[in-house]
Amino acid sequence: MPFFTQDWLIAGAVIAVAACLQGTGGIGFGMIAAPVMAILMPELLPGPMLLLGLLVAVLAVRRERAALDPKGLGFALAGRLPTSIAAATLIGILPVRELSIVFALVILGGVAISVAVSLRGRQIVPSPAKLFAAGLVSGFMGTITSVGTPPIALVYQNADAAALRATIGAYLVAGTLISIGALAAVGRFGLHDLALGAWLALPLAVGFWISGPLSARLPRDAMRWLVLALSAAAAGLLLVKQVI
Numbered sequence: 001m002p003f004f005t006q007d008w009l010i011a012g013a014v015i016a017v018a019a020c021l022q023g024t025g026g027i028g029f030g031m032i033a034a035p036v037m038a039i040l041m042p043e044l045l046p047g048p049m050l051l052l053g054l055l056v057a058v059l060a061v062r063r064e065r066a067a068l069d070p071k072g073l074g075f076a077l078a079g080r081l082p083t084s085i086a087a088a089t090l091i092g093i094l095p096v097r098e099l100s101i102v103f104a105l106v107i108l109g110g111v112a113i114s115v116a117v118s119l120r121g122r123q124i125v126p127s128p129a130k131l132f133a134a135g136l137v138s139g140f141m142g143t144i145t146s147v148g149t150p151p152i153a154l155v156y157q158n159a160d161a162a163a164l165r166a167t168i169g170a171y172l173v174a175g176t177l178i179s180i181g182a183l184a185a186v187g188r189f190g191l192h193d194l195a196l197g198a199w200l201a202l203p204l205a206v207g208f209w210i211s212g213p214l215s216a217r218l219p220r221d222a223m224r225w226l227v228l229a230l231s232a233a234a235a236g237l238l239l240v241k242q243v244i
Helices: 006-025 029-039 049-069 070-090 094-120 128-145 149-155 159-185 191-198 201-215 220-243
Strands: none
Touching: 006 029, 006 049, 006 201, 029 049, 029 128, 029 159, 049 149, 049 159, 049 191, 049 201, 070 128, 070 159, 094 128, 094 149, 094 159, 094 220, 128 149, 128 159, 149 159, 191 220
16 A cells, blocks of 8 residues: 555644644544544554554653543543443444444534533533443443543543543553454454554654643643534534435
């Protein structure tokens, strides 16, 4: 496969922007990049995108590991394991078109819930039960669509910005490894997926590096609304493409 075509250059730009948003606001990588890749290069879903999500999560934890919430992380991961296995099994059953529709609807649902909670101004306090429930939903979403952050981000949305970025990053490291393992067990992740993901690792690193100075300057609320708007637009475009 040629790796220097126009599609690959666009993919690299999208990955860089998504990694920058993830590094700045703690969410956004999969929510923005995955729907675009589903339209532009569907072979990158879910395996290669999960691999790239793992890489950006490792970078996030490495940068802000002192702010990590290890106790909350444990409850969220406990919820992720069973639904990741169920989702990996479902991927092997659903046809590509139906899977894309489910993918778009799941992302739009996550955006809608995030907007509703934000507009109500409700203060969500992380608790073991909420984190476990968020992990259950995230495991299903993350394995099918490579987008597993919205449920966890909702629970941590009122936390300190550094704690949000570090804990979500650590959750994605462990949770993505669970999802990749589940996909590998059903034959949906292998060396080809590793190779495809590796070709986009450089733009990802560049985008995340740019996020460093931006994270302390850009308003957190503005970044969240930008991520939600871009995510909804990308998922909506994917849904229209599959339905029409």
